[in-house]
Amino acid sequence: VLNRRCVEAAVMTGLALNCSINKKSLFDRKHYFYADLPAGYQITQQRVPIAVNGSLSYSLCIDNKMSQMVTKTVRIKQIQLEQDSGKSLHDDTRSQTLVDLNRAGVGLMEVVMEPDMCCGEEAAAAVRELQLILQTLGSSQAVMAEGQLRVDANVSVHHPGEPYGVRTEVKNINSIRFLAKAVDYEIQRQIEELESGGTILNETRAFDSKLGCTVPMRDKEGKQDYRFMPEPNLPPLILYDAKSLPANMNHQQVVNIDLIHERLPDLPSVKRAKLVERYGILPEHSFTLLNEDGLTEFFENVVKQTQMKPKKVIGWILNDLLSYLKQHSLTVKESPVSSFLLADLLNLLEKKEISSTAAKQVLAELWKGEGKTPLEIVKEKKLELIQDQKELEQICQAVIDGQENEVIMMVLG
């Protein structure tokens, strides 16, 4: 029995990825034997999936410089609904496999991309953007480490102008970082293999994160014959839009594409554009803001609570706060410095009660999380900027007096 929420999530994701939604899609059985597939077949959508022909745009930094970003696009071939299998844990020492069937039968969305990416970095950037989109839509929390988002990479190499080479499928990739490594390793491996006169087998390989390489996977050699057939227990899935909405049907049974379209939240690309427009920050700034969970909210909260211009605030967020967080491997939510405290500090700076250098010192103190306010730290460390003109003159005079010789040299020359 199909879960309605799965259908809605698939339609939302299809719309977000600019796909055509198939108002009628069909289910099929894919047959193969494996311990984590007790029924011996998986229900999927092989012939007519729920969404087709979309695209995903993502940004890439050239040469690791944040200031030079390019936009690339990868075509989405289709999105299909299917069942999950159970999870296999391989126990090589005892020569057995442990099978957990808790997730068997749970609905999955498979997003199939065209081979428009040419290296690990592009694959990683595309998947990262997809991850952000899925999280924004609420289709999935897309945490790779927990298997909520799984990526299988299909890699092939060919000389420019020649047809695509034989591809291998790389599985067991558990993070975006590993995705980039796995893809780059496999490209290298295939090039070396071909240059030394070998051939590439159309096989499935597993990524070994410890060794940083791919190895052939057991039981998945050669082309499989899945004997696809229509799933006899599931009629076609019919979706409606405003025009085709049936009059007498039970609302719970109707999925309205137009309604879902109206309710789509702002996608990451739109959010970034809005941040740039509203706060006058640079595109690469908005990219970093969205890339760190909770950072956008933090930034906006600081802006709300301070008179300092957003264009200046962003520097403190990205250069100071973020580097502290990264150094200590903390998430934004775990930050010992709250947006309130940072705003407080920036206000002191803005009112010229302290210097920029002093502000950085105060931030370092705040980072210790000892519960002191910025003002308390400033007083404690006597970091106040001296506003009294006379006092300043006296100090300058004392310095000049102490450096008499230097001053004479300067005046003369």
Place this chain on the structure above:
Amino acid sequence: QKVTVEVLDHLEHLALVDFRDAEGVERLQKAIQFADQLRDVNTDGVEPMDSVLEDRCLYLRDDDVTEGNCTNELLKNAREKVEEYFVAPPGNIPLPKLEERETILQSS
């Protein structure tokens, strides 16, 4: 047209069926002939039917959890288990190749 030994062997691998004897193979042959009659029908301009349920609605279930917590009952079926996992061999145990197994197909 007769079904070749290669196809029969392929089927035995894919579906783990055992055609057992000449009668089994003959039954398959007859089933294919019976189904082939479909080809005699002129289907020009007719949309293929892939389900007799095609004019029914696919029922959409609400995202409500209505059952579960039956670990013990499910694990009762397991021949071998470790904590709450089912134990399986390390990989699929492949059907031996044609030459190495006892099958009617050998003598064909």
